[in-house]
Amino acid sequence: MKVLWTILTIALTLVPLSAKAQDHKVSARHFSAWQEPMQEIVRHNKQIAVLRSQLQAQQAANGSALRLPDPEAEVAYLFGSPKGVPGRTNVSLTQELSWSVILGHRRALAEAENNIAQHTYRASLQRILAEADRMLTSLVYSNQLCAELALRDSIARDIKRLYSEKFQRGDINQMEYNKVCINASMSQAELARAENERTQVQLALQALNGGKTLHFTGRHYPASIHALPSLDSLEQAAQALSPTLAAAQAAILQSRAQERLARAEALPQLTVGFQGEYIRQNNYSGISLGFTLPLWGNTRQRVRQAKLQTEVQELSLSDAQQQLSLAIRQKYAGAQALQRTADELQVRLADSSNDQLLRRSLELGQISLLDYLLEVSFYYSARTAQLEAERDAQLAVAELRGIMY
Numbered sequence: 001m002k003v004l005w006t007i008l009t010i011a012l013t014l015v016p017l018s019a020k021a022q023d024h025k026v027s028a029r030h031f032s033a034w035q036e037p038m039q040e041i042v043r044h045n046k047q048i049a050v051l052r053s054q055l056q057a058q059q060a061a062n063g064s065a066l067r068l069p070d071p072e073a074e075v076a077y078l079f080g081s082p083k084g085v086p087g088r089t090n091v092s093l094t095q096e097l098s099w100s101v102i103l104g105h106r107r108a109l110a111e112a113e114n115n116i117a118q119h120t121y122r123a124s125l126q127r128i129l130a131e132a133d134r135m136l137t138s139l140v141y142s143n144q145l146c147a148e149l150a151l152r153d154s155i156a157r158d159i160k161r162l163y164s165e166k167f168q169r170g171d172i173n174q175m176e177y178n179k180v181c182i183n184a185s186m187s188q189a190e191l192a193r194a195e196n197e198r199t200q201v202q203l204a205l206q207a208l209n210g211g212k213t214l215h216f217t218g219r220h221y222p223a224s225i226h227a228l229p230s231l232d233s234l235e236q237a238a239q240a241l242s243p244t245l246a247a248a249q250a251a252i253l254q255s256r257a258q259e260r261l262a263r264a265e266a267l268p269q270l271t272v273g274f275q276g277e278y279i280r281q282n283n284y285s286g287i288s289l290g291f292t293l294p295l296w297g298n299t300r301q302r303v304r305q306a307k308l309q310t311e312v313q314e315l316s317l318s319d320a321q322q323q324l325s326l327a328i329r330q331k332y333a334g335a336q337a338l339q340r341t342a343d344e345l346q347v348r349l350a351d352s353s354n355d356q357l358l359r360r361s362l363e364l365g366q367i368s369l370l371d372y373l374l375e376v377s378f379y380y381s382a383r384t385a386q387l388e389a390e391r392d393a394q395l396a397v398a399e400l401r402g403i404m405y
Contacts, residue, residue: 034132034133034136034222037132037136037205037214037216038129038132038133040209040212040214041128041129041132041205041208041209041214042125042129043210044209044210044211044212045128045208045209045210046210046211047124047128048125048128051121051124051125052121054121055117055118055121058113058114058117059114059117062110062113062114062117063110071093071094071095072092072093072094072095073091073092073093074090074091074092074093075089075090075091076089076090076091077089077090078090086279086280087279088277088278088279089277089278089279090275090276090277090278091274091275091276091277091278092273092274092275092276092288093273093274093275094271094272094273094274094288094290095271095272095273096269096270096271101264102261102264102265105257105260105261105264106261108253108257108260109254109257109258109261112250112251112253112254112257113254115246115247115250115253116247116250116251116254119243119244119246119247119250120243120247122243122246123243123244123247125243125405126243126402126403126405128208129402129405130398130399130401130402130403130405131208131402132205132208133398133401133402133405134395134398134399134402135201135204135205135208136205136216136218137221137391137394137395137397137398138201138391138395139198139201139202139205139216139218140218140219140220140221140391140394141387141388141390141391141394142194142197142198142201143198143217143218143219144219144387145194145198145384145387146191146194146195146198147219148383148384148387149187149190149191149194150191152187152190152191152380153184153187153188153190153191155187155359156180156183156184156186156187156188157184157187159180159183159184159359159362160180160181160183160184162363163176163177163180163369164177172369176369179369179370179373180369183373202214221390221394221397228332228335228397228400231328231329231332234328234332234400235325235328235329237404238324238328238403238404239321239324239325241404242320242324242403244320244324245317245320245321245324248313248316248317248320249317251313251316251317252310252313252314252317254313255306255309255310255312255313256306256310258306258309259303259306259307259310262299262302262303262305262306263299263303265294265299265302268291268292268293268294269291269292270289270290270291271288271289271290271291272287272288272289272290273287273288273289273290274286274287274288275287275288324403327403328400328403331396331399331400331403332400334396334399335393335396335397335399335400338389338392338393338396339393339396341389341392341393342386342389342390342392342393345382345385345386345389346386346390348382349382349383349386358372358375358376358379359372359376
């Protein structure tokens, strides 16, 4: 429980175990910045609606296999010959029956197939939500960057106004004034480019949201790499929650149920019925009992095929477990390395954050315009690099979070 509690502090837990969960609400044991937008995407995403309908259709088809076949009715009229011989009417009604052991194995097989369908649905849903998570993480970065660049643009415009007044008074020459004008134009262009990139991310999220606008203006990530549990704990929880592994396990149960059903179907199939024969005043009626002779069913071959399929599914499960473990370890190591880079940049930037001091010095004439532009350009570059490093680290965390949906 401690493992799951720790993981769920950074991950949404989505558990649509049946198609009856029509609302498909994204539940979070703990607060997540993604909770509301994720719920919207689950409600409106067209692909999820298609997957949900496919799941319901598959479950309905599996359920139909448990019913008895329809009874067969037949009516025949035979003309008498030679002339004067009365005609004869035959009526029959038959029903094929199945042994209870066969019905039990068919029920187990249908249950296994339903589980495969449910887990396959969850795996597809997981991929969609993981993609949405990455996009929301990118949107947080875009919101942060646009806010940062809007502040820089505001400062550049203030300096331009200040130097415009100085230029009008003749305190500075044309070249200095041109520098502040170019600086202001570049700041405005950077902001416009960032806003355009943010719009592209918003449109991609809108497509995931079924074409509906997703109103999300958050500027904070839902979790930090420092909140991650240990690698072993994360790996154990991922193995337990993975719908892909659950589908592989259900496929093994399906193959075993198919093997048992193949053995049971070697039994003769019974049919019971009613038969009637009517000739003028003479009527005959009675019951019939029949059974199949399982001579050509090739039971041994079917059982052998089911056994081999079970072996294949067991190997597939083992391979999927190894692949998941490897993916988690790679993503975990990558997230840690990226977070270290982001932390180092954040510490260094905090120690040398002097943009306000530079602006004050420029306004008081303590430094030249050229010195200010060079120093502030260095600071802005470092700040942008720090935002990008944090984004990359958070995208790595989102990759891990995506495995847990």
